[in-house]
Amino acid sequence: MTVQAIHCAPIGFIRSCYKEKFGIPRQAGLVNAVPATLVLSPSFSQETVDGLADFSHLWLLFLFHAHLGAGWQPKVRPPRLGGNRRVGVFASRAPFRPNPIGLSAVELLGIERQGSAMVLRLGGVDLLDGTPVLDIKPYIPYADAHPQARAGFASTAPRERPVTFSEVAELQVRRQDPDGKRQLRRLIQQVLAQDPRPAYLDRRPARDRFGLRLFDLEIRWQVRGEGFLVVSVEPIGESTS
Ligand code: SAH
Numbered sequence: 001m002t003v004q005a006i007h008c009a010p011i012g013f014i015r016s017c018y019k020e021k022f023g024i025p026r027q028a029g030l031v032n033a034v035p036a037t038l039v040l041s042p043s044f045s046q047e048t049v050d051g052l053a054d055f056s057h058l059w060l061l062f063l064f065h066a067h068l069g070a071g072w073q074p075k076v077r078p079p080r081l082g083g084n085r086r087v088g089v090f091a092s093r094a095p096f097r098p099n100p101i102g103l104s105a106v107e108l109l110g111i112e113r114q115g116s117a118m119v120l121r122l123g124g125v126d127l128l129d130g131t132p133v134l135d136i137k138p139y140i141p142y143a144d145a146h147p148q149a150r151a152g153f154a155s156t157a158p159r160e161r162p163v164t165f166s167e168v169a170e171l172q173v174r175r176q177d178p179d180g181k182r183q184l185r186r187l188i189q190q191v192l193a194q195d196p197r198p199a200y201l202d203r204r205p206a207r208d209r210f211g212l213r214l215f216d217l218e219i220r221w222q223v224r225g226e227g228f229l230v231v232s233v234e235p236i237g238e239s240t241s
Pocket residue numbers: 021022024025026027028063064065066067093094095101102103104105126127128130131132
């Protein structure tokens with residue numbers, strides 16, 4: 001029997017600080033400074049998450065909704081290979097896939113009800129704001145964790161780059177996050193430490209100034225040796241340059 005198509009509807013949507021694709025960590029668990037939330041559709045009552053809070057981590061199955069209709073290629077160039085070596089799409093975690101479904105293991109920080117919706121607080125997400133979630137499953141270490149597993153081109157975590165802040169950027173972060181409760185400085189540091197630049201830019205050193213968006217803030221930064229310097233942190237629409 002061949003199945004032509006499967007229809008499924010999202011169970012909820014992600015709210016995260018990542019408002020554009022540039023800067024989103026390339027895997028879950030790499031940036032955990034600021035929690036995200038998963039807001040379940042009101043048709044999923046408290047009953048549907050009964051017992052879930054006993055698990056520290058969970059799997060999210062989601063739709064790469066920003067790429068719907070974008071197509072896919074049998075071979076892709078993973079950033080971990082410097083963007084110049086190709087592997088099969090099924091040997092990669094690339095978002096452009098025959099079925100645009102993503103999988104992330106994230107930390108479950110809490111579950112609460114907000115109005116008629118159940119809301120899950122999540123740590124370490126690699127998901128665009130608005131991502132539709134198809135399913136949740138508890139993470140089960142005895143079955144899911146394989147510390148001895150071989151992992152091809154992704155056998156170690158990517159190296160982290162040093163990140164420094166200009167005096168102006170330090171002041172601007174403090175203005176946005178006076179008591180540090182939003183963990184804004186740590187968020188920026190963790191996001192840039194992952195080196196969000198497209199891999200192919202490594203071969204084009206000419207460009208050294210970048211901007212990315214977190215929450216409603218424009219973060220401007222530049223390359224400094226092996227690492228990055230945060231130049232400014234300003235609300236979108238108010239930036240001076
Ligand atoms: N952990 C997932 C995602 C890996 S790809 C998996 O292995 O399936 C991670 C990249 O997906 C991020 O860097 C971001 O650029 C992209 N991404 C995240 N959410 C997305 C969305 N809703 N639509 C399209 N791309 C998305």
